[in-house]
Amino acid sequence: MDSKDAVTCLAALAHEQRLAIFRLLVKIGPPGSPAGEIADAVGATPTAASFHLKELDRAGLIHATRAGRYIRYAVHFDGMRRLLTFLTEDCCQGRPELCGSTIKKARTLCKGGSK
Amino acid sequence: MDSKDAVTCLAALAHEQRLAIFRLLVKIGPPGSPAGEIADAVGATPTAASFHLKELDRAGLIHATRAGRYIRYAVHFDGMRRLLTFLTEDCCQGRPELCGSTIKKARTLCKGGSK
DNA sequence: TGCATAGTTCAAGAATCCTTGTAGTATGCT
DNA sequence: AGCATACTACAAGGATTCTTGAACTATGCA
Numbered sequence: 001m002d003s004k005d006a007v008t009c010l011a012a013l014a015h016e017q018r019l020a021i022f023r024l025l026v027k028i029g030p031p032g033s034p035a036g037e038i039a040d041a042v043g044a045t046p047t048a049a050s051f052h053l054k055e056l057d058r059a060g061l062i063h064a065t066r067a068g069r070y071i072r073y074a075v076h077f078d079g080m081r082r083l084l085t086f087l088t089e090d091c092c093q094g095r096p097e098l099c100g101s102t103i104k105k106a107r108t109l110c111k112g113g114s115k
Numbered sequence: 116m117d118s119k120d121a122v123t124c125l126a127a128l129a130h131e132q133r134l135a136i137f138r139l140l141v142k143i144g145p146p147g148s149p150a151g152e153i154a155d156a157v158g159a160t161p162t163a164a165s166f167h168l169k170e171l172d173r174a175g176l177i178h179a180t181r182a183g184r185y186i187r188y189a190v191h192f193d194g195m196r197r198l199l200t201f202l203t204e205d206c207c208q209g210r211p212e213l214c215g216s217t218i219k220k221a222r223t224l225c226k227g228g229s230k
Numbered sequence: 231t232g233c234a235t236a237g238t239t240c241a242a243g244a245a246t247c248c249t250t251g252t253a254g255t256a257t258g259c260t
Numbered sequence: 261a262g263c264a265t266a267c268t269a270c271a272a273g274g275a276t277t278c279t280t281g282a283a284c285t286a287t288g289c290a
Binding site: 011045047051068069070 | 287
């Protein structure tokens with residue numbers, strides 16, 4: 001992940017409805033949820049929900065899969081983990097004793113961590 | 116941290132220069148750096164740097180302390196940790212086996228983790 | 231084939247944010 | 261006190277992003 005990708009992710013999340021959608025999908029986990037239910041849950045019109053879901057998808061934070069007439073959206077844990085890793089990279093010059101020594105744990109997120 | 120605070124933080128970070136400043140300060144850690152050096156490091160004019168530093172400060176991601184004629188900025192680990200916690204809250208409905216069981220580690224960040 | 235449902239795309243106006251220069255404030259030195 | 265340095269505040273133009281409704285595409289069922 002480079003700086004541009006990170007800015008795209010952060011801009012995607014820097015919006016009340018999109019943040020609500022993202023957190024909802026984080027909570028739901030791998031099974032995800034169809035677009036209509038997501039729209040209802042966050043109080044968005046179908047048009048707005050579609051627009052915001054596409055933004056989150058483009059940023060690589062969620063992904064879509066068609067299931068019959070529904071399109072299910074689920075959080076993309078790998079994208080999420082890459083973003084958090086990028087934000088905390090080289091914390092305290094790699095000398096964790098400067099900040100409490102636990103920052104490295106931020107890198108071992110959902111779906112296995114390392115790499 | 117509520118949804119509005121998180122959006123403020125994310126919007127603050129969703130900008131190339133501000134993200135560069137934040138990551139620089141994360142890397143430097145507690146000692147921080149004066150505004151002028153930060154401006155040079157990220158290639159910003161003094162005016163732009165001041166503007167962006169204020170944004171990050173307002174969002175609670177960094178904090179300023181005057182040291183003589185210099186104003187040093189340093190990352191505010193607590194604000195940073197609160198944001199990461201907020202983003203990963205209730206991951207997979209609290210059933211970490213759904214996503215790899217390591218998400219909880221994201222909450223134990225710099226400065227000692229919990230609350 | 232024809233209709234209903236689920237979701238997306240398009241376009242235009244409105245709102246917001248970014249950029250930049252100039253002026254101003256605070257500190258330190260002589 | 262007077263001057264230089266370090267940084268901040270203000271303001272206006274320009275660019276980007278958000279919102280909304282109407283039209284469009286895709287799927288499933290009878």
